[in-house]
Amino acid sequence: MSYLEIKDLEISFPTPEGKYVAVRDINLSIEKGEIISIIGHSGCGKSTIMNAIGGMTIPTGGSVELAGKKIKGPGPDRGIVFQNYSLLPWLTVYQNIFQAVDAVMDCSKKEKQEIVTNNLSMVSLLQHKDKLPGQLSGGMKQRVAIARAFAINPGVLLLDEPFGALDALTKGTMQLELLKLWNLSGRDKTIVMITHDIEEAIFLSDRIVVLNNGPASTIREIENVHLPRPRNKIEIVKMPEYLEIRDRLLHLLTDKFSVEDMGVVYKK
Ligand SMILES: Nc1ncnc2c1ncn2[C@@H]1O[C@H](COP(=O)(O)OP(=O)(O)OP(=O)(O)O)[C@@H](O)[C@H]1O
Ligand SMILES: [Mg+2]
Numbered sequence: 001m002s003y004l005e006i007k008d009l010e011i012s013f014p015t016p017e018g019k020y021v022a023v024r025d026i027n028l029s030i031e032k033g034e035i036i037s038i039i040g041h042s043g044c045g046k047s048t049i050m051n052a053i054g055g056m057t058i059p060t061g062g063s064v065e066l067a068g069k070k071i072k073g074p075g076p077d078r079g080i081v082f083q084n085y086s087l088l089p090w091l092t093v094y095q096n097i098f099q100a101v102d103a104v105m106d107c108s109k110k111e112k113q114e115i116v117t118n119n120l121s122m123v124s125l126l127q128h129k130d131k132l133p134g135q136l137s138g139g140m141k142q143r144v145a146i147a148r149a150f151a152i153n154p155g156v157l158l159l160d161e162p163f164g165a166l167d168a169l170t171k172g173t174m175q176l177e178l179l180k181l182w183n184l185s186g187r188d189k190t191i192v193m194i195t196h197d198i199e200e201a202i203f204l205s206d207r208i209v210v211l212n213n214g215p216a217s218t219i220r221e222i223e224n225v226h227l228p229r230p231r232n233k234i235e236i237v238k239m240p241e242y243l244e245i246r247d248r249l250l251h252l253l254t255d256k257f258s259v260e261d262m263g264v265v266y267k268k
Pocket of ligand 1: 013014015020022040041042043044045046047048049083214
């Protein structure tokens, strides 16, 4: 039995047109300390699966178990970065993180304040700590959500496109911060991350789960990434295994590779 077990998972939603099956037959065993990426086209059910692990969505079929126990709701053992950031709009940046730390961490107020400050400087937002979410850019909101999830230091991190709104430089830094957090946990922290970025998925993951298009999405393929760690971004892109995985993922996710594949030929 693995640490995180997804068994025959099916999630359907009632709609005016009847039952909509978002995902079905999802079977995935995740070991403690693994980094897993989920990749697939928009609307294929990635967030739906993540919400089931987070306990926000109750499966209509099958089950999700963590450390041998069926997940029945959210808990402090799982930290989530939601796709829409989900910050409390009436609390400042600082308060948004402090509130989460205060709710789950068992330490003194001074230590909690230190945790919040450290995580805010990790995402370069210390100078914006007194702003409300409404006064932040999309990328800044996303960084607050990342700092909040990292601050509570949960055993399982669930990240729904955590770096999607960030510029390339900030994204690179955040990926390294994520790996730093993972290393500091003795590589014991389990990370499940949704991404649309193939290079990011290969750089970070032990395995990459590719989903079919919906409705009723299933797992199309699971790619194992055996590249040695620590990985260096400049070095791995030259490795044959990296190129093989990238090409396979591109073929799985793309059916057109040039404008001519779309029947358009430029004529002078
Ligand atoms: N509460 C709901 N009620 C009805 N349908 C829903 C609900 N939540 C999700 N769905 C449907 O389930 C499917 C999967 O949605 P989901 O949000 O998991 O996609 P996704 O893979 O995360 O997409 P994206 O990459 O755009 O974030 C979509 O067709 C969506 O419309
Ligand atoms: Mg989504």
